[in-house]
Amino acid sequence: MMEWLHAHRLALLITLKKLRATPLAHLLMAGVIGAALSLPSGLYLLVNNLERAAGNVSVQPQITLFLVQNTPQEVIHTLEHKLRKHPAIEDINFIPRDEAWKALLERNGLEGTGGELETNPLPDAFIVHANDTDPNAVSALQQELSRWPEVEFAQLDAAWVKRLHALLQLGNKLVVVLAGLLGFALLVIIGNTIRLQILTQRDEIEVSALIGATNRFIRRPFLYAGTLHGLLGGVMAWLILHAALFLFNVSVKDLAQLYGTDFRLEPLGLQPSWILIGCAAALGWVGSYFAVSRYLFNLERP
Amino acid sequence: MKTAGDCRVIKFDAVTKRYPGGHEALRSVSFAIDKGEMVFVTGHSGAGKTTLLKLAAAIERPTSGTILLNGQNIGKLRRAALPYVRRNFGLIFQDHKLLYDRNVFDNVALPLAIAGISGREAGKRVRAALDKVGLLHREKAMPIALSGGEQQRLAIARAIVSRPAILLADEPTGNLDANYARDIMELFRSFNQVGVTVIIATPDAAPSTTGRILHLDHGMLAS
Ligand SMILES: Nc1ncnc2c1ncn2[C@@H]1O[C@H](COP(=O)(O)OP(=O)(O)OP(=O)(O)O)[C@@H](O)[C@H]1O
Ligand SMILES: [Mg+2]
Numbered sequence: 001m002m003e004w005l006h007a008h009r010l011a012l013l014i015t016l017k018k019l020r021a022t023p024l025a026h027l028l029m030a031g032v033i034g035a036a037l038s039l040p041s042g043l044y045l046l047v048n049n050l051e052r053a054a055g056n057v058s059v060q061p062q063i064t065l066f067l068v069q070n071t072p073q074e075v076i077h078t079l080e081h082k083l084r085k086h087p088a089i090e091d092i093n094f095i096p097r098d099e100a101w102k103a104l105l106e107r108n109g110l111e112g113t114g115g116e117l118e119t120n121p122l123p124d125a126f127i128v129h130a131n132d133t134d135p136n137a138v139s140a141l142q143q144e145l146s147r148w149p150e151v152e153f154a155q156l157d158a159a160w161v162k163r164l165h166a167l168l169q170l171g172n173k174l175v176v177v178l179a180g181l182l183g184f185a186l187l188v189i190i191g192n193t194i195r196l197q198i199l200t201q202r203d204e205i206e207v208s209a210l211i212g213a214t215n216r217f218i219r220r221p222f223l224y225a226g227t228l229h230g231l232l233g234g235v236m237a238w239l240i241l242h243a244a245l246f247l248f249n250v251s252v253k254d255l256a257q258l259y260g261t262d263f264r265l266e267p268l269g270l271q272p273s274w275i276l277i278g279c280a281a282a283l284g285w286v287g288s289y290f291a292v293s294r295y296l297f298n299l300e301r302p
Numbered sequence: 303m304k305t306a307g308d309c310r311v312i313k314f315d316a317v318t319k320r321y322p323g324g325h326e327a328l329r330s331v332s333f334a335i336d337k338g339e340m341v342f343v344t345g346h347s348g349a350g351k352t353t354l355l356k357l358a359a360a361i362e363r364p365t366s367g368t369i370l371l372n373g374q375n376i377g378k379l380r381r382a383a384l385p386y387v388r389r390n391f392g393l394i395f396q397d398h399k400l401l402y403d404r405n406v407f408d409n410v411a412l413p414l415a416i417a418g419i420s421g422r423e424a425g426k427r428v429r430a431a432l433d434k435v436g437l438l439h440r441e442k443a444m445p446i447a448l449s450g451g452e453q454q455r456l457a458i459a460r461a462i463v464s465r466p467a468i469l470l471a472d473e474p475t476g477n478l479d480a481n482y483a484r485d486i487m488e489l490f491r492s493f494n495q496v497g498v499t500v501i502i503a504t505p506d507a508a509p510s511t512t513g514r515i516l517h518l519d520h521g522m523l524a525s
Contacts, residue, residue: 007418204412207399210361211460212388213416300381 007220015224026232029193033233033280036186038240040179041268041276045241047171049265050164061138061162065126065145066153076124079150083126088141093127100125123152183283186233190287194226198295209299219292223285230284234277242267310334310370311468311499312358317367319353319521327353329521330367335501337467340494343503345518351503352396354518355470358501360387389417392461394471396503398453400445406432406456407441413464431463435489451482458489468499475504 019026067076076094083092101120128145130138138156146154198205205218249264256263268276312335319328327350335341343351356362357369360376368375376387401409410431414424432438435455445453454474461469471490475483494500517524 006420010415010420203399204401204403207401208412208416209385210388210395210399211393211413211416212385214382214385217416 007217011220011224014221015228018225019228026229029229030232030236032189033186033229033284034236034238034240036182036189037233037237037276037280038244040175040182041237041241041272042244043171043178044175044272045245045265045268047168047175050171051168052266053263061130062157063128063130063138063142063145064155064157065128065151066155067124067126067150068152069123071124071150075150079148080126083128088131088137089128090131091129095125095127097122097124183279186230186280186283187287187290190226190229190284191291193229194222194288194291195295197225198222198292205295205299209296215293215296218296219289222288222292226284226288226291227281228284230281230287231277233284234280237280238268238273238276311337311339311372312501313370314354314357315368315370317357317364317369319350319357319362320365327521328357328364328518331518331521331523332367333516333523335499337499338494338497340491340500340513341502341516342513343501343516343518344506347505348520349518350521351505351518352472353521354516355393355472355501355503359391359393359470360384389413389464390467392464392466392469392498394457394461394469394474396472396476398457400453400456400460402445404444405441406437406443406445406448409445409456410459410463413460417464419464427463427465428459431459434462435459451478451486454478454486455489458486462493466498469493469501471500471502473503473505 067079071079080092080094083089097120100122104122128141130141132138142154142156145151208218245265245267252264314331314333317328317331318326320326331350331354343354345351353362357364358371360369360371360379364377368377370376371387371390376384379387401412407428410428411420411424414420414427419427429438429441432441435458437452437455437459440448440452445456448456454476458471458474461471469490474490475486478486490500490502
């Protein structure tokens with residue numbers, strides 16, 4: 001156990017010594033890995049933030065029933081009754097046309113400005129909450145209600161939310177695909193860098209193997225080097241990501257204020273940060289493991 | 303249970319080595335070397351001396367025949383076990399195989415690092431080995447700055463630093479002048495006197511020092 005710890009400490013020291021000897025090359029390498037990794041993690045950040053923003057919007061689909069103009073009060077009453085008894089409906093809200101008109105004027109700051117229209121063009125409306133939030137069920141309900149004679153038009157309000165969610169789901173898939181592709185590219189890049197390092201140390205590897213070094217011994221310093229590459233690359237990606245985030249938030253602040261929201265991109269959480277850096281280090285380890293193993297395999301073949 | 307073969311450090315039994323390409327470097331070679339022996343392997347260039355040493359140290363595998371090391375058939379071992387077999391030997395290569403990117407001290411420390419020895423203990427052993435070959439004052443020098451004879455002694459220091467039971471030296475006096483060569487041979491003799499089995503390949507038909515001779519002729523052992 002002590003020996004094992006010792007061997008690792010030694011390999012780590014060798015690796016750090018090399019890092020000190022060629023800091024620029026290592027920095028460049030970290031930059032390349034960091035830039036590549038910042039793409040999928042940046043997209044993840046964006047999707048995550050949009051999801052959060054979308055989460056504030058009610059996902060429960062609702063249908064607005066605009067009634068035929070000037071529907072008599074009694075008809076509205078029977079209609080309300082019918083709706084309340086409908087098995088697919090959870091709850092309804094009646095919005096009289098006057099109220100809707102007032103709200104609209106208020107929202108647009110037009111109340112009492114003389115910009116009022118002479119007559120209220122809005123119809124009475126019901127807002128219907130469906131029992132089942134399944135998009136197909138809601139859609140079927142909307143179709144059914146729109147065929148009622150008292151209903152002029154049945155509008156499914158959740159359509160855009162649905163579309164947003166589908167889009168976010170697509171974004172999530174894209175993150176996975178992008179991470180997979182770039183991860184593979186990094187594996188190759190790191191493997192290749194390690195292969196070049198191996199070539200400069202061919203003699204050492206040959207002699208070591210001849211005088212009794214195990215493959216594990218030979219592999220160790222390269223594994224450390226690869227892992228270190230990955231680790232630095234992961235940290236670099238995190239820094240790139242948050243520098244971009246900072247710049248974005250600065251410029252989005254004014255825009256958000258204009259629209260009366262306080263929308264800003266939240267930084268990567270603690271756990272995703274660790275996952276990013278951990279994955280980068282793991283990629284480095286795997287890439288260098290393959291590089292050294294391939295070299296040793298070719299060396300051993302007679 | 304001890305058999306007669308057990309006291310043999312190395313035993314070749316009808317060993318043939320055919321290199322890829324079909325050339326037979328050794329043909330049905332059989333011999334045995336006892337613990338503490340000093341043996342010279344002689345023969346013309348291309349006779350198979352280096353091949354014999356490489357087979358003994360499990361660097362090459364025999365095409366046929368068996369090689370026993372302390373009674374163990376090393377031809378039957380898994381590849382992963384071979385590094386541990388090699389650590390029984392101190393190897394001095396025909397072309398030295400020194401590492402020119404590090405100084406004398408670090409060259410000698412390599413076998414110890416492989417065996418998991420470092421720090422103060424390693425430093426002590428490295429200096430003891432350098433002292434034996436008379437290179438203690440050059441520990442900081444780079445190998446390229448050493449003379450041919452000094453490089454040869456550096457190679458010897460690296461071979462003995464892990465205190466192996468068997469020394470295999472491939473033409474250790476290759477291109478040294480006669481006086482220097484005699485010094486080196488004396489050095490090997492002194493290792494042999496403390497119980498190390500020493501096997502030396504040399505192109506001379508009859509080495510000046512005493513010891514058993516295995517003479518190779520076109521891959522065959524002449525009796
Ligand atoms: N790796 C190899 N592949 C193919 N043939 C080889 C290989 N190594 C050696 N040989 C051949 O095997 C024969 C014996 O070679 P070996 O190196 O054992 O000779 P040697 O007695 O050590 O010669 P020298 O005194 O020149 O070092 C030679 O004909 C050589 O060409
Ligand atoms: Mg030779």
